[in-house]
Amino acid sequence: DTAVSQTPKYLVTQMGNDKSIKCEQNLGHDTMYWYKQDSKKFLKIMFSYNNKELIINETVPNRFSPKSPDKAHLNLHINSLELGDSAVYFCASSQGGLYGYTFGSGTRLTVV
Amino acid sequence: DAKTTQPPSMDCAEGRAANLPCNHSTISGNEYVYWYRQIHSQGPQYIIHGLKNNETNEMASLIITEDRKSSTLILPHATLRDTAVYYCLGGSNYKLTFGKGTLLTVNP
Numbered sequence: 001d002t003a004v005s006q007t008p009k010y011l012v013t014q015m016g017n018d019k020s021i022k023c024e025q026n027l028g029h030d031t032m033y034w035y036k037q038d039s040k041k042f043l044k045i046m047f048s049y050n051n052k053e054l055i056i057n058e059t060v061p062n063r064f065s066p067k068s069p070d071k072a073h074l075n076l077h078i079n080s081l082e083l084g085d086s087a088v089y090f091c092a093s094s095q096g097g098l099y100g101y102t103f104g105s106g107t108r109l110t111v112v
Numbered sequence: 113d114a115k116t117t118q119p120p121s122m123d124c125a126e127g128r129a130a131n132l133p134c135n136h137s138t139i140s141g142n143e144y145v146y147w148y149r150q151i152h153s154q155g156p157q158y159i160i161h162g163l164k165n166n167e168t169n170e171m172a173s174l175i176i177t178e179d180r181k182s183s184t185l186i187l188p189h190a191t192l193r194d195t196a197v198y199y200c201l202g203g204s205n206y207k208l209t210f211g212k213g214t215l216l217t218v219n220p
Contacts, residue, residue, distance in 0.1 A: 105154060
């Protein structure tokens with residue numbers, strides 16, 4: 001199936017740990033994103049990557065480090081996890097930066 | 113990016129048309145209007161977008177006022193599976209900004 005896939009779907013971890021979330025798209029898109037949806041359901045953009053280059057970083061703490069090894073992958077590594085990092089993280093992709101985004105099904109991160 | 117205003121919730125009877133309004137009075141001349149929806153914490157799903165003209169696809173129709181300060185998303189025959197949060201948003205390159213959206217509940 002053509003899609004944006006994220007792993008894992010659920011992630012429960014302790015404060016202070018380091019964790020990664022992987023994202024892959026097979027749509028041939030050149031732009032990928034990470035969004036965070038908090039408990040109040042607000043969806044906020046974190047990063048945009050176009051052709052593996054970072055183009056938007058929305059004042060995300062340095063503990064969050066995205067990595068794009070190629071156009072089809074955008075992984076998110078989080079160091080020293082904090083309680084406030086608990087949220088659902090969505091990966092998305094698009095062709096160019098303007099038109100329809102395709103979102104993954106989300107990774108629910110719980111920091112205890 | 114344009115600031116958008118939507119009603120927090122709406123109800124619609126199954127089989128009837130659902131008309132979801134959105135105000136985006138600060139939208140700039142080259143900024144598109146997008147509509148997405150999110151069904152029960154799934155990833156948001158793209159519905160439609162437009163610039164000036166009305167648009168229609170297999171999911172919905174988008175009516176944009178001539179002054180571009182508001183738009184209406186029309187689901188012509190709402191079904192129970194259309195119950196979701198609907199987001200109207202403006203966006204610039206590589207950055208779509210989501211607001212609070214409208215929770216549409218389709219009732220049997």
